[in-house]
Amino acid sequence: MILLVGATLVALQAPAQGIDPRLERLDSITRPIVTALVDSARGAALPTEPLVQRALEGATKRAPADRIVAAVRRLAIDLGHARDALGPTASPTELGAAAAALRAGAHPATLTELRRIRRESLTVPLAVLTDLVGSGVPVDSAAAAVLSLAAKTRDADLVEFRRAVERDIALGAPPASATAAAAAVTAEATAVQVNAGARQQRPGRP
Amino acid sequence: MGARAPAAQTTGTIDVGVSSVRYDGFLPSGAASVSPALRWERPAGILTARGTYLRFESGHRSLQSLLAGSFLIRPAAHRWRGALGGSLGASRYLDFASFWHATADARLLMLGADRGVWIGGTAGRTSYGRAARPVTAVGIGAWMQRSQVMVGGSATRSFVGDTAYDDVVSTAHTRRGPLALDGSLGARFASRGGGRGVFGEASATLAVGERTVLFVAGGRYPTDPVSGSVAGRYVSGGVRLRLASPARLSARTTIPSASRPGTPADGDPVADLRLEVLPRPNGVVRLVLYVASTSAAGAELAGDFTDWQPLQLRRSANGMWETVLAIPSGVHRLNVRIDGGAWIVPAGLTRAADDFGDEVGIMTVP
Numbered sequence: 001m002i003l004l005v006g007a008t009l010v011a012l013q014a015p016a017q018g019i020d021p022r023l024e025r026l027d028s029i030t031r032p033i034v035t036a037l038v039d040s041a042r043g044a045a046l047p048t049e050p051l052v053q054r055a056l057e058g059a060t061k062r063a064p065a066d067r068i069v070a071a072v073r074r075l076a077i078d079l080g081h082a083r084d085a086l087g088p089t090a091s092p093t094e095l096g097a098a099a100a101a102l103r104a105g106a107h108p109a110t111l112t113e114l115r116r117i118r119r120e121s122l123t124v125p126l127a128v129l130t131d132l133v134g135s136g137v138p139v140d141s142a143a144a145a146v147l148s149l150a151a152k153t154r155d156a157d158l159v160e161f162r163r164a165v166e167r168d169i170a171l172g173a174p175p176a177s178a179t180a181a182a183a184a185v186t187a188e189a190t191a192v193q194v195n196a197g198a199r200q201q202r203p204g205r206p
Numbered sequence: 207m208g209a210r211a212p213a214a215q216t217t218g219t220i221d222v223g224v225s226s227v228r229y230d231g232f233l234p235s236g237a238a239s240v241s242p243a244l245r246w247e248r249p250a251g252i253l254t255a256r257g258t259y260l261r262f263e264s265g266h267r268s269l270q271s272l273l274a275g276s277f278l279i280r281p282a283a284h285r286w287r288g289a290l291g292g293s294l295g296a297s298r299y300l301d302f303a304s305f306w307h308a309t310a311d312a313r314l315l316m317l318g319a320d321r322g323v324w325i326g327g328t329a330g331r332t333s334y335g336r337a338a339r340p341v342t343a344v345g346i347g348a349w350m351q352r353s354q355v356m357v358g359g360s361a362t363r364s365f366v367g368d369t370a371y372d373d374v375v376s377t378a379h380t381r382r383g384p385l386a387l388d389g390s391l392g393a394r395f396a397s398r399g400g401g402r403g404v405f406g407e408a409s410a411t412l413a414v415g416e417r418t419v420l421f422v423a424g425g426r427y428p429t430d431p432v433s434g435s436v437a438g439r440y441v442s443g444g445v446r447l448r449l450a451s452p453a454r455l456s457a458r459t460t461i462p463s464a465s466r467p468g469t470p471a472d473g474d475p476v477a478d479l480r481l482e483v484l485p486r487p488n489g490v491v492r493l494v495l496y497v498a499s500t501s502a503a504g505a506e507l508a509g510d511f512t513d514w515q516p517l518q519l520r521r522s523a524n525g526m527w528e529t530v531l532a533i534p535s536g537v538h539r540l541n542v543r544i545d546g547g548a549w550i551v552p553a554g555l556t557r558a559a560d561d562f563g564d565e566v567g568i569m570t571v572p
Contacts, residue, residue: 022513050510053510053513053514053539056513057510057560057562058561058562060508060514061560061562067561067563068562070561071561071562075561093534093535093536093537096537097536097537100537100568104558123535123537124535124572126537127536128570130537130568131556131568131570134557134558135556154354155572156572158572205225205407205440205442
């Protein structure tokens with residue numbers, strides 16, 4: 001309650017830069033506080049859309065005002081930590097995925113290493129990392145697997161790797177073992193394609 | 207308990223196309239073809255069965271069939287792999303004698319993070335009519351992957367009966383979303399009875415739906431004394447239809463929720479719901495919610511891509527509710543509810559705490 005009052009005082013003092021019309025769905029107590037948090041994030045050059053969406057999620061789920069405010073504030077902090085790990089050039093979607101990965105327990109050093117080794121977008125590798133941890137894979141095992149694949153694996157193959165891990169866990173495999181095994185075969189898939197292509201015909205070749 | 211191998215995927219396709227082809231020593235001809243194929247795939251092996259019915263504008267017909275596969279073997283030294291493969295094929299044109307072949311391949315591969323090399327050999331038999339001839343080949347090759355592009359090269363020396371030839375071939379493959387491009391360029395030399403010269407082919411495939419791919423291809427290919435195909439030039443275009451995959455149908459009912467950590471106990475309504483996420487090539491995503499209860503009057507979905515406004519799903523079949531939305535690639539949060547009940551996470555999505563005392567589903571769109 002004290003937190004809510006304090007946040008309200010801050011909101012009343014901080015000039016709003018224009019209220020997102022979607023936030024009209026929030027009640028009169030929550031709206032100015034969330035608006036102030038969004039403005040503050042904008043001032044810090046953090047993406048604001050995830051914050052707005054988190055507030056809207058709380059509104060749809062009819063969450064109490066203090067929980068909505070706490071959720072938006074926590075996400076703003078996570079986005080800041082994500083940018084510290086990925087650097088200032090990270091895209092908003094990468095920051096959102098990184099924030100989710102950090103919240104799931106990934107180490108900031110893992111995110112920094114991902115940035116270093118992968119040229120393409122980190123959104124899918126980070127999402128896969130978050131999914132693996134959410135499926136019960138130990139954080140270190142999940143991070144090791146994603147890092148081993150991130151440099152050379154396409155987004156679609158990373159998604160397929162995650163599905164393979166999920167299937168194996170559902171079939172009873174220990175999460176860490178399932179992850180290591182799936183990462184190993186994903187990395188080897190190219191070799192099979194090269195060999196099996198020996199007599200592959202082009203489509204439509206008469 | 208050790209990890210079990212990932213499940214196999216089986217897909218069936220049928221190619222329907224038209225071509226303009228000119229075999230060496232023959233006049234150009236138009237042709238129409240139908241090619242059904244079945245592909246069984248695991249991370250460590252592939253098996254393909256394919257048949258081709260070709261009808262030329264003269265009315266003459268050709269039938270071809272092929273069964274080919276390769277599988278990896280993992281010895282103790284982890285950077286090395288063995289691969290065994292094989293190929294069985296047959297073809298027939300008009301009243302000419304049939305060609306058939308049966309060959310086995312063995313390769314030794316050394317794998318790196320994004321590259322590899324191999325050395326291998328092939329042995330077998332080929333026959334035109336009753337005259338069977340031995341087939342022997344040795345070769346080396348290498349491949350490398352950079353970002354979305356994979357390039358490779360190989361050099362082989364082949365002996366088919368009295369025929370002998372060397373082939374050097376380079377290949378390239380890249381994929382950009384729904385578009386895949388393949389090309390090859392090679393040369394045959396030191397040939398005795400196998401023809402010689404430069405050859406090359408290219409193809410482009412474009413996925414235009416979940417089960418439809420358009421393709422164009424063309425080029426020149428050399429004589430293949432093993433399968434009996436004559437060298438020729440061609441241009442082709444057509445459509446590839448992917449038939450229902452048994453692996454995909456069975457996935458709707460797999461993943462028993464009780465085996466997943468943190469899943470609800472038996473009897474919870476979540477266990478009766480499953481969401482299937484089907485990204486399409488044109489940036490839209492088809493979401494299909496399977497509801498075990500056939501008495502449900504309405505199903506809704508809300509997520510960050512709807513601004514968390516409840517979206518009524520359309521009933522498409524008994525127990526199936528769906529919608530098609532433009533959802534950008536990235537990580538998304540969503541929940542579903544039945545008949546205005548509580549917002550829940552259906553099976554098929556990763557669960558996470560939602561900061562509001564309940565759970566939210568996480569969906570990744572590549």
